[in-house]
Structure formats: structure tokens, C-alpha cells
Amino acid sequence: MSVESHEGVHRHPAPTSFIRKYIFSVDHKVIGIQYIILALVAVLVGMTMSLLMRLNLSWPPPHSWPILETLFPTGAPGGVMTPEFYLSLVTMHGTIMVFFVLTTAPQGGFGNYFLPIQIGAEDMAFPTLNMLSFWVTLVGFIVILLAIFAEGNQSVGQWFAALGPSFAGGSGTVGPIGGWTGYAPLSALGKIAGPGQGAGMNLWVISIAIFCVGSLLGALNFITTLLNMRTKGMSLMRMPLTCWAWFTTAVLALLSFPVLLGGGILLLLDRIAGTSFFIPSGLYVSGLLSGTNPNFPLHTGGSPILWQHLFWFFGHPEVYIAILPGMGATSHILSTFARKPVFGYRAMVFAIFAIGLLGFFVWGHHMFISGMSPYSAIAFSVLTLSIGVPSAVKTFNWLGTLWGARIRFTTAMLFALGFVSLFVAGGITGLILGQSSLDLAMHDTYIVTAHFHLVMGVASIFGMFAALYFWFPKMFGRFMNEKIGKLHFWLTFIGVYAIFVPMHIMGIVGMPRRYASFGEYEFLRTLHPLVLLVSVAAIITITAQLIFYFNLIWSVFKGEKAGDNPWEATTLEWTTATPPPHDNFAGVLPTVYHGPYEFAVPGAPKDYVMQTEAEADVPSGNGHNGHKH
Amino acid sequence: MGRVLAVIIWIITLLSVLLFVSGKWWFPTAISEHAPALDRQFMITIVVVGIAFTAAQVGLGWMVWKYRATGSAADRATYSHGSNRLEVIWTVITAVVFIALGVMGQSVWASLRLHDAPAGSYSVEVVAQQFQWNFHYAGKDGKFGRTDPKLIDDSALNFVGLDSADAAAADDAVTATLAIPVNRPVELRLRSKDVIHNFWVPQLRFKQDLVPGMEIKVHFTANKVGKYELACAELCGQLHFKMKSYMLVLPEEEIQALQALPQDQFQARMAELLAKYPLPTYQ
Numbered sequence: 001m002s003v004e005s006h007e008g009v010h011r012h013p014a015p016t017s018f019i020r021k022y023i024f025s026v027d028h029k030v031i032g033i034q035y036i037i038l039a040l041v042a043v044l045v046g047m048t049m050s051l052l053m054r055l056n057l058s059w060p061p062p063h064s065w066p067i068l069e070t071l072f073p074t075g076a077p078g079g080v081m082t083p084e085f086y087l088s089l090v091t092m093h094g095t096i097m098v099f100f101v102l103t104t105a106p107q108g109g110f111g112n113y114f115l116p117i118q119i120g121a122e123d124m125a126f127p128t129l130n131m132l133s134f135w136v137t138l139v140g141f142i143v144i145l146l147a148i149f150a151e152g153n154q155s156v157g158q159w160f161a162a163l164g165p166s167f168a169g170g171s172g173t174v175g176p177i178g179g180w181t182g183y184a185p186l187s188a189l190g191k192i193a194g195p196g197q198g199a200g201m202n203l204w205v206i207s208i209a210i211f212c213v214g215s216l217l218g219a220l221n222f223i224t225t226l227l228n229m230r231t232k233g234m235s236l237m238r239m240p241l242t243c244w245a246w247f248t249t250a251v252l253a254l255l256s257f258p259v260l261l262g263g264g265i266l267l268l269l270d271r272i273a274g275t276s277f278f279i280p281s282g283l284y285v286s287g288l289l290s291g292t293n294p295n296f297p298l299h300t301g302g303s304p305i306l307w308q309h310l311f312w313f314f315g316h317p318e319v320y321i322a323i324l325p326g327m328g329a330t331s332h333i334l335s336t337f338a339r340k341p342v343f344g345y346r347a348m349v350f351a352i353f354a355i356g357l358l359g360f361f362v363w364g365h366h367m368f369i370s371g372m373s374p375y376s377a378i379a380f381s382v383l384t385l386s387i388g389v390p391s392a393v394k395t396f397n398w399l400g401t402l403w404g405a406r407i408r409f410t411t412a413m414l415f416a417l418g419f420v421s422l423f424v425a426g427g428i429t430g431l432i433l434g435q436s437s438l439d440l441a442m443h444d445t446y447i448v449t450a451h452f453h454l455v456m457g458v459a460s461i462f463g464m465f466a467a468l469y470f471w472f473p474k475m476f477g478r479f480m481n482e483k484i485g486k487l488h489f490w491l492t493f494i495g496v497y498a499i500f501v502p503m504h505i506m507g508i509v510g511m512p513r514r515y516a517s518f519g520e521y522e523f524l525r526t527l528h529p530l531v532l533l534v535s536v537a538a539i540i541t542i543t544a545q546l547i548f549y550f551n552l553i554w555s556v557f558k559g560e561k562a563g564d565n566p567w568e569a570t571t572l573e574w575t576t577a578t579p580p581p582h583d584n585f586a587g588v589l590p591t592v593y594h595g596p597y598e599f600a601v602p603g604a605p606k607d608y609v610m611q612t613e614a615e616a617d618v619p620s621g622n623g624h625n626g627h628k629h
Numbered sequence: 630m631g632r633v634l635a636v637i638i639w640i641i642t643l644l645s646v647l648l649f650v651s652g653k654w655w656f657p658t659a660i661s662e663h664a665p666a667l668d669r670q671f672m673i674t675i676v677v678v679g680i681a682f683t684a685a686q687v688g689l690g691w692m693v694w695k696y697r698a699t700g701s702a703a704d705r706a707t708y709s710h711g712s713n714r715l716e717v718i719w720t721v722i723t724a725v726v727f728i729a730l731g732v733m734g735q736s737v738w739a740s741l742r743l744h745d746a747p748a749g750s751y752s753v754e755v756v757a758q759q760f761q762w763n764f765h766y767a768g769k770d771g772k773f774g775r776t777d778p779k780l781i782d783d784s785a786l787n788f789v790g791l792d793s794a795d796a797a798a799a800d801d802a803v804t805a806t807l808a809i810p811v812n813r814p815v816e817l818r819l820r821s822k823d824v825i826h827n828f829w830v831p832q833l834r835f836k837q838d839l840v841p842g843m844e845i846k847v848h849f850t851a852n853k854v855g856k857y858e859l860a861c862a863e864l865c866g867q868l869h870f871k872m873k874s875y876m877l878v879l880p881e882e883e884i885q886a887l888q889a890l891p892q893d894q895f896q897a898r899m900a901e902l903l904a905k906y907p908l909p910t911y912q
Contacts, residue, residue, distance in 0.1 A: 084867045179864050185841060186824040186866060193824060194759065194866040280842025282778035284790075285823040286759070289778060304825055304840050339698065344711035347720075369827070371840045374742035378735050385731030392723040393716070395685060400715070402692035404707030406699065409630035417693060421638055424685040425645075428678050431727065435734025438671055440741070440835040441656070444827065444862045486630075494637065501645045505654045510831035512862045515870035521858055522908050523657050523831055530654070600706040607705050 012127060014582035024135075026127035027582060031134050032113030033475065036468075038138060039105035040549075042096050043461075045145075049093040049174070051542050056081045058535035060517045074172030075152060083516035084195040088151065088173035090514050091196075092144070094180030095204065098318065099211050100141050102460050106325030107253070108134065108218055110467045111246040113475065115222060117573040118240050120231025120590050122583040125224040129217050136214035143207035147175040150199035160199040165295070166190045166272045169199030176200035179514060181315065184278030184307040188270040192285050192296050205268045212261035215253050222250035231572075233592030237349070238611070240571045240596040241342060244349050245328025248356040249321050255360070256317040263310030276302035308370055312363035319456045320359045323423075324352060326463020327394060330419040332596075333466050334401050336569045337413035339607055341597040343400030347393055354390035362387055368439045377436045384434035391427050395420065406600075406607075410567070411485030415466035418493045419459050425497070426454025429504065444514075447507025450500045458496045465492075465548075473566050477578050478559030484551040488544060495541030502530040570610050571596050635694035642686040646679060657831050657909065660853040660878065664834040667737045674730055741835065746816035746848035751809060751884070754818045756789045757826035757839045759865055760872040763788040766802045769889055774798020781822065788822075802895040806903060808877040810884040811854050819845045827863035830876050832909070836862050851878045856906035877902055 015021045025031060055065060064079035075085035116124055124130045149156045150169035157170020168191050177196040178187040182204065191198040226247045230239070266277040274297050281300035283290045291298030335342045342348060364372065364380030398420050407413065429451045432438050442448065465488075472480045506527050511518065518524045518531070565574040572592070576585050590612045598609040659668060696706075746752075754765035754773060767773045774797045781790035791798050809815045819828060821839040828847075829836045837847045861872035879887070879902065887898055 083870060087864070087867065087869070177864070177866060183825055183864065186864070189824070197866075283823055283841055284758070284778055284781045284783075287783050289781065302842070304842065338696070338706060340706035341708065341710050343709065344716050347711065347716045368738075369836045370838050371843055371845045374738065377738065377742070381734060381738075382728065382731040385727045385734070386724065388727045389720060389724045392681075392727075393720055396715070396719045397711070399685070399688055399692060400711060402689070402696060404709065405692070405696040406704060406706045407631060407693060407696050408698045409634070409693075414630075414634065417634065417689065421641075421686060421689055424689075425682060428682050428685075431678050431730055432671070432674050435670070435674065435731060435738075437667055437734045437737035438674065440738065441667060441671070441831075443836050490637075494641070497641045497645070501641075501648060505648060508656060509654050510657065510829075512829070512860060512870075514864045517870050520871055520873050521860065523858055523911055526654060526911050600708045602705075602708055607702070 012123070024131060026123070026131045028112050028116050028124045028127065028130055029475070029580065031130050032109050032111070034134050035104045035108035035112060035137070036110070038134075038141060039101045039109060040552075042100035042104070042141060046093050046096040046101060047542050047545065049089045049096070050538065052081070053086065053089050053093065054535040054538045056086050056516065057518070058532050060519055072152065072174075074154070075174065081516075082172065084171065084173050084177060086516040087177040087514065088175045088196050088200065091178055091180060091204070092148070092175040095144060095208070097457065098180055098322070099208065100137075100144070102322035102456065103211075103215065103318070104137065105464050106322065106460060106467075107222070107246060107249050108137065110329065110464070110471065111222060111249070111325060112218075114471065114573055115243055115246050116225060116229070117576065117580060117584050118243050118571055119226060119229060119234050120572050120585070120592065121225060121229035122585065122589070124221045125229055126221050130221050133214045133217035133221065136210060136217065140207045140210035140214060143203050143210060144175075147200045147203035147207070150203055151175055151196055157199060164272065167199045167202055171195035171198065171200070173200060176204045178204070181311055182267070182307075184267060184270070184304050185280070185283065185302075188267055188278045188307075189283070189285055190271055192288065194286075202268070202271060205264050205271070209261055209264040209268070212257040212264065215257045216261075219250040219253040219257070222246055223254065226250075231589045231592060237346070238592055238595050240328075241331040241345070241348055241352075242325070242328035244352050245324045248352050249324045252317040252321050252324075252356055252359065256314040256321070259310055260314035263307060263314070266310075267307065270299075270302070274299075276300055278302045278304055278307045280304065305367070305370055305372055308367050309363070312366045313360075315366065316363040317356075317359045319452070320355055322456050322460045323463070324355070326419060326460045327352070327423075329463045329467040329470070330398065330416045331401070332571075333412050333416040333470050334398055334420075335597040335599065336470075336567055337408045337410055337416070338401055338405030339408065339599045340401060340405045341595075341599055342397070343403070344397040345595065345597070348397050351390035351393045351397075355387060358383060358387040358390070365434050365439070368436045369443050381434055381436040385431065388427070388430060388434075391423075395424055410469070411480070411482050411489055412466045412470035414486065414489045414493075415462050415469060418489065419462040419466060421493075422454055422459040422462055422496065426451060426456075426459055426500075430455070441510075442507060444512055445507035446503045446511045446513060449513050450503035450507060453503075454496070454500045458500065465489075468552075470567070471573070472555065473562030474573055474578055474580070476556050476559070477562055478555055479562050479566070480555040480559060481551050484547060488548045488551065491544035491547070492541060495537055495544060498537035499534050499541060502534050506530060568606070568608050570594075570598055570608050572611055575610060575612050631693040631697040635690035638686050638690040638693075642683055642690075646683060649675070649679065656834075657911065659834055660832040660851050660855070660857065661834055662850040662852055663737050663741055664832075666740075667834045670734060670737060673733070677726065677730060741847070741849065746846065747814045750814040750816040750848055752816045752818065753807065753809065754789065754820065755807070755828060755839065756820050756822060757828075757861070758788065758822040759824065760861070760868040761788070762805055762807070762859065762872070762874040764804050764807045765789050765791070766804070766888065766895070768800030768802060770797060770800055772797040774801045778822070800891065802890075802892045804896060804899050806875050806877060806899050807859060808879055808884060808887060808899060808902065809851060810881050811878050812850065812852055813881065814848055814850050816846055816848045819847065824865050825863050826861045826865050826872065829860050829862040830857050831860075832857050838863055854878050854880055854906070856903065856908055858908065875903060877906060
């Protein structure tokens with residue numbers, strides 16, 4: 001297959017004004033950095049919320065934190081958090097982390113910046129669409145932040161109440177109460193169902209719907225760019241594994257976000273237009289029967305479980321949307337610093353595909369005990385266990401890549417190794433939770449919290465830390481400080497294990513998720529030392545992230561200067577200038593001759609052969625080297 | 630650096646495994662017939678998980694310990710693009726182990742969920758609401774009185790909408806505590822008045838959502854007399870964490886005597902039984 005370079009289709013002149021260059025930029029590199037900044041801001045909000053939650057769990061009421069009263073006079077009167085305040089933290093932490101951190105930085109951030117460069121393109125296929133996808137996503141973020149003020153501030157809440165009865169706010173929370181999954185009918189009923197169910201929930205639904213649109217625009221762009229704009233010689237099987245991961249992620253996003261978008265619109269209609277997609281008849285809420293009071297209009301015929309199907313049909317692929325880019329970055333960085341080709345490149349590509357494909361057939365494992373057919377649970381369960389196979393294949397191949405390596409322990413490499421360790425630790429408990437029988441006991445306990453935080457949250461974030469330490473020199477022309485970076489790694493790596501391993505034990509004992517306090521239950525009393533341990537570990541680990549923020553900002557201005565290929569890496573981003581010019585390759589698109597990971601080639605003058613070096617440099621007959629044309 | 634990382638990975642692995650095998654924290658002792666099979670399946674699975682976790686972490690540590698760069702430019706890594714044979718071997722092995730676990734993991738589920746409660750089961754209607762449990766007992770006649778959402782009136786304490794015009798309702802009782810017989814199949818008919826709740830007694834080893842608009846039937850057999858905490862395990866709003874009740878597992882004669890009482894005495898007797906039985910002790 002010959003690969004055309006679509007010159008002229010996407011070429012646009014370098015902007016000169018500040019606004020077009022840095023704000024409303026159509027340059028994929030600037031947009032990538034914008035996404036990363038969005039994620040860095042969002043993760044601060046999300047992390048602060050988890051810190052507040054840990055304070056409440058380990059020092060429960062009546063313990064008073066005077067600072068909380070200063071910050072949240074209605075959410076924590078007397079410095080004691082209300083349960084509704086705690087639950088809104090749960091909801092907003094999850095929503096902000098999943099959507100605005102784990103879906104922005106890995107794909108919109110690093111994918112945007114490096115996919116076009118790694119395939120040898122001058123920009124994305126649709127640069128303006130790319131700009132729009134970021135700005136739409138940012139609007140979504142602003143709307144979710146509005147939920148904090150609409151619920152937390154009385155006067156803002158009153159302003160929202162003027163929009164209609166379903167918009168009443170000011171309930172003293174920082175947003176809705178519903179968890180990031182927003183199960184109907186709690187999320188559909190409106191203010192009558194309790195605090196946070198007015199303005200906060202409306203803004204939550206609207207924010208997610210906007211986010212879906214932004215992600216769809218991005219996904220279209222990624223797919224088109226990758227399929228159409230690879231440079232000469234860049235066959236599919238010569239692409240870096242990062243590109244395969246971003247591509248598969250984009251396909252997952254394209255197929256799953258529309259379902260959530262549709263579901264979100266239906267939920268909003270239930271809330272503000274009196275429809276009944278998710279609300280059944282005969283509900284009796286807060287002393288009122290549906291249809292007997294203007295505050296609670298008649299609802300009839302809806303299905304609460306329908307929302308769960310729509311949500312999880314998106315929600316499970318979303319897990320892979322969050323982690324696949326981390327897998328790609330880890331494969332890429334492991335190979336680079338192991339100074340060794342990726343072990344089983346083809347198997348890695350097939351595994352990414354298999355994970356992406358199977359990811360669409362397992363959503364029901366979130367719903368074993370929801371009341372859906374018990375027969376479908378069996379199908380979902382066995383399919384879920386089989387998704388462990390490609391995940392294990394990836395792990396074996398990462399270990400295979402390290403076997404016989406000559407590892408250079410940069411900070412990026414440490415985080416990539418940390419990713420492997422955490423992916424195994426978090427993923428392997430899927431073998432427990434995926435079994436319908438065991439889920440009877442494990443469902444919605446802290447073992448679930450531990451499982452998905454380790455694998456979808458922390459491992460993905462480790463992938464992004466690895467990516468940032470690795471690509472920072474290319475993006476900003478300076479290294480991040482390695483000494484501070486390594487300190488950041490050690491504290492974070494040990495810290496996250498200290499936080500999440502004990503949570504498994506809590507789940508086995510039976511501690512339920514989303515409880516504002518555990519004091520009501522005798523069977524949970526023995527867990528208090530572990531709860532405290534987790535909180536202390538969380539406080540230390542979260543504080544350690546300040547080191548990272550300092551390093552990041554300091555290094556942008558003061559970091560040691562980096563050359564074009566400081567890591568002695570092989571792929572196209574390292575063939576161009578640091579930082580890359582506006583059109584990535586200064587007018588001359590590179591030609592590719594090899595697969596992406598030609599390290600330690602026998603007989604080659606250096607221990608790495610770049611993708612653009614002429615064919616003669618790599619001896620033939622040693623392993624499969626992608627398709628050659 | 631490689632050695633430090635290896636040692637830290639190994640220490641984390643060791644501490645994690647120790648936390649699991651210490652036995653200090655584990656499931657509360659089970660009291661249902663299906664629970665031993667579930668606990669056994671959990672043990673089998675966690676042993677597989679533990680072995681895989683340990684092997685992967687020890688292997689990862691070993692790689693970073695052994696394959697450090699030496700600093701000599703002439704010393705290069707092994708040039709290898711992989712091995713199809715190894716790919717096939719580890720794909721097949723993991724597929725067999727994982728899918729076998731998955732298939733084994735259906736047996737308890739199938740025994741509990743794929744057939745109806747056996748004849749002669751003791752039935753209770755469970756009606757959840759924000760943030761309270763209501764248990765509706767059929768009374769002496771063994772027949773549940775008619776209920777209708779239109780008749781629900783919390784302020785008049787008719788929490789489940791019992792129709793007093795229905796003859797079968799005359800001997801029915803509604804309480805906030807669940808009482809069931811020991812060693813006899815129990816069927817719960819689960820409903821919700823408002824949002825989704827979840828019925829959960831940790832010692833029973835099962836959860837089930839109560840979904841508004843649906844009646845979901847579950848069955849089980851409890852085999853140990855006593856009092857157990859009953860929790861809501863699905864986020865249902867502000868006071869979710871306080872949506873607590875108790876399940877009393879009573880000897881057959883005690884349940885029969887309770888069942889024969891009229892509503893007002895039923896409540897009083899239930900309060901006595903709640904005081905009579907202590908909670909299990911948790912170490």
C-alpha cells in the first residue's frame with residue numbers, strides 16, 4: 001500500500017498574532033499542550049476533593065476542621081462535613097478525574113501533540129475541528145465547575161433557580177450527588193430526591209454531554225489523520241505502538257461517546273421536560289406520589305436499568321480510553337530505555353485490538369446485581385475474564401522487552417516500569433470482580449474502588465507521567481529535573497500502593513463505597529486502623545505531587561537545555577527540531593525505512609537506528625521488522 | 630537505581646501478600662448455605678491472583694535488577710523482536726486459566742439466580758425507600774395483602790401502601806426489621822419506592838439492587854441464628870450511609886410465634902427479639 005502525503009490539504013501558514021498562536025490555535029502541538037494544561041488544572045481539583053474525602057473518613061464527625069468551615073461555610077458548618085457535601089465530593093472527584101483528566105491528557109494531550117509527528121504529518125487532518133474539540137471540552141469543564149458554585153453558593157444557587165424548578169441550587173454541596181455513574185432515577189428525579197439534585201445535577205449532565213461532543217470531534221480527527229496522513233514508508237506495522245493505542249482509543253471514543261451523549265440528553269429531558277425514559281410509574285419520593293403535586297409531575301413507564309446499560313456501554317470502553325494511551329506510552333518508553341526492540345510488536349498490536357473489541361462486550365459486569373437477566377450475567381462474566389488474556393499478553397511482552405535489556409533508569413523509565421507494576425496489581429483483581437458469583441459479595445465495596453483506581457486511575461496517570469518526563473524535552477526544549485523527578489517517582493510509587501492495597505482488604509471485610517461515614521456499622525469497626533493508614537498515605541502522596549508541579553513549572557523556564565534527540569530514540573519526533581517547528585518537519589516530510597524500535601541492531605554503528613535512516617543500516621533476516629515496501 | 634527499584638518492588642509485593650494472608654481482616658463468618666461455595670471460589674481465585682501478582686512483580690524486579698545499562702557503549706541489549714512460540718504459549722495458558730476461573734465462577738451464581746425459590750420458602754416483601762427499610766410480612770394466612778403506590782402514606786405509617794380493604798391484609802405486618810427462619814429457604818421480593826437501593830447483609834454473601842418499577846425475587850437459606858447488620862449498598866442519596874437495619878435469623882418456632890401475632894404485638898415482639906440477640910463479635 002502506498003502512502004500518499006496529502007500536501008496542500010492541511011497546510012496552513014504559521015500564525016503571527018498571539019491569540020492565533022497560543023489561544024485559538026489550530027496547531028496540534030499547541031492544542032495538545034492546552035489539553036495537558038486542562039488536565040493539570042482538573043487533576044488539582046480532583047485531588048483536592050479526594051484529600052477532603054480522606055479527612056472526613058479518618059476524622060469523622062464530630063471532629064471539626066475549622067479550615068473547612070472557612071472554605072465551605074454551608075458544606076461544613078462548624079468545620080464538620082455534611083454527608084451531602086461528602087457525597088458531592090465523591091461525585092465530582094470521579095467525574096472530573098475520569099472525564100477531564102484521564103480522557104484529556106492521554107489522548108487529547110499527548111496524542112494530539114505526538115500522533116501527527118510520529119506518523120510524519122504536518123498537522124491533524126482537520127486543524128480547525130481539532131481546535132474546536134479542545135474549546136468544546138473546556139466549556140464542558142467550565143460547566144462542571146459551575147456546578148460547584150451553583151450548589152455551594154446561595155446567591156448563585158438562587159440565580160440558577162430562576163431558570164426553572166429543576167435548576168434550584170444552593171444546597172451546600174460542591175455539585176450533584178450521584179457518583180460519576182449518575183444512576184437514575186436518583187439523578188433523574190430532580191430536587192425532590194434531595195440535596196444536589198437540582199442545578200448541580202443539571203450542570204453535571206450538560207457538562208458530560210458537552211464533553212462527549214468534544215471527544216467525538218477529537219476522535220474523528222485522530223482516525224482520519226492516522227489513516228490518511230502517514231508519510232512515505234510509514235506503513236501501519238511501522239507505526240510506534242503509541243499511535244496504535246491512540247488510534248484504537250479514538251475508535252472506542254467514536255463508538256462509545258455517542259451512546260453516552262444520547263443517554264445524557266434523555267436524562268436531561270427526564271429532568272426538565274417531564275419525560276420518563278428512566279423514571280418508572282408509581283414513585284413515592286419524599287412524601288409525594290408522582291403526579292399528585294406540581295413539584296413532582298407524573299412519570300410513567302421508564303426503566304432505571306436502561307440508564308445503566310447506556311452508561312456502561314460507554315463506561316466500560318471509557319476504562320480502556322483512559323488506559324490504552326498509557327499502555328502505548330509505556331511500550332514506547334520501555335523499549336527506548338531498555339535499548340531493545342519491543343518484544344512481540346505484532347502481538348502487542350493484536351492485544352490492543354483485542355482489548356478494544358472485547359471492551360465493547362463486557363459492560364454488563366458492572367450490572368450483575370442490577371436486576372438484569374441472570375443469564376446475560378453469565379455471558380458478560382466469561383467475556384470479562386477473557387479480556388484478561390490480551391492484558392496478560394501485554395504484560396508478558398513488556399517483561400520480554402526488558403529481558404536481555406540494558407536499562408537506562410531515567411525518570412520516564414521509572415514511571416513506565418511503575419506502570420507495568422501497577423497495571424498488573426490493579427488489573428489482576430479483575431479476575432475476582434469479573435466473576436458473577438464473587439461480585440455478589442464484592443460489588444460496590446472498597447475492593448472495587450481499589451481495583452479501578454489502581455488500574456484505570458493510577459496506572460494511567462503513571463503512563464502520563466512517563467510520557468511527560470519523556471517528551472517534555474521535545475515539547476519545551478528543556479529537560480525536567482531528573483533528581484526531583486526521581487524523588488517524585490519514589491514517593492508516588494510507594495504512596496499509591498500504600499493507599500490502594502489496604503482498600504482491597506476493606507472490600508473483603510465488606511466496606512461499602514460512597515459512605516460518608518462508617519461509624520454506623522459494627523462489622524466495619526475493625527477496619528479503622530487501615531482507614532487511617534490509607535488517609536495518611538493519601539495525604540503524603542498528594543502533597544508529593546506539589547514536587548511534580550514545581551518541577552514542571554521550574555523546568556519550563558530553567559530546565560537543562562535539550563537537543564533534538566536527547567534520549568537516543570528512534571521515532572520521527574526525534575528527527576525534527578526541538579521544539580518542532582509549526583509544520584513539524586520544516587517543509588520536508590521524512591521518509592521511513594524501518595520499524596519503530598530498532599535498538600541494539602547488530603553491526604549498526606550506534607545502538608539505535610532511527611526510522612529515517614536508510615535501509616542499508618539494518619541487517620536483514622533478524623526478526624520481523626514490520627512490513628517493508 | 631535498578632537494584633533499589635527491584636528491592637522496593639519486592640518489598641511492596643511481600644507486604645501486600647502479608648496483608649492478605651495475615652488473617653487479621655477477612656470476610657465476616659458466613660451464615661448462608663451458598664456462602665461456603667462462594668468463599669471457596671474466592672480462595673481459589675485469590676490464590677491464582679496472588680501467584681500471578683507475585684510472579685509478575687518478582688519477574689519485573691528481577692529484570693530491572695539484572696538488566697541495568699553498564700555504561701559501556703559496546704555493551705548492547707539482546708536484539709530480539711520476540712518469539713511467536715512464547716506468544717502462543719502464554720496466550721494459551723492465560724486463556725485456559727482465566728476462562729476456567731470464569732466458568733467456575735458461575736456455579737454459585739447459577740445456583741442462586743437461575744431458578745425460583747423452592748416451594749415452602751418463607752416470603753417477605755422488602756420495600757426500600759430513602760433512607761429506610763420496610764419489611765412486609767404475610768401474617769398467619771400466608772398471603773400478602775394488596776399494596777398500591779397510591780395508598781402509600783408515610784405520615785400515616787403506611788409505608789408500603791397496604792390496602793386495608795383487602796381481607797388478606799388484615800393480619801399483615803410491616804416493620805423496619807427483617808426476621809427470617811433459620812435453615813429454611815427464604816424468598817425476598819424486593820421493591821423500591823423511590824430510587825435504587827441495594828440489599829446487603831455481609832454474612833449472607835449476596836447483594837441485590839432494589840429497583841423502582843420492578844419486583845426482583847431472590848432466595849437463600851440462612852443457617853445460623855442471630856442478629857446481623859443490614860446495609861444499603863447502592864448510592865441512594867444524602868443519608869445513604871445511615872440506611873441501616875437488622876436481619877434476625879430465628880428458630881422456626883420463634884418465627885411461627887411472631888408470624889401469628891397481630892401487627893401491634895408483632896412490633897413489640899420484634900423489639901424484644903432485637904434486644905435478645907447480640908451482634909456477632911468482630912475481632
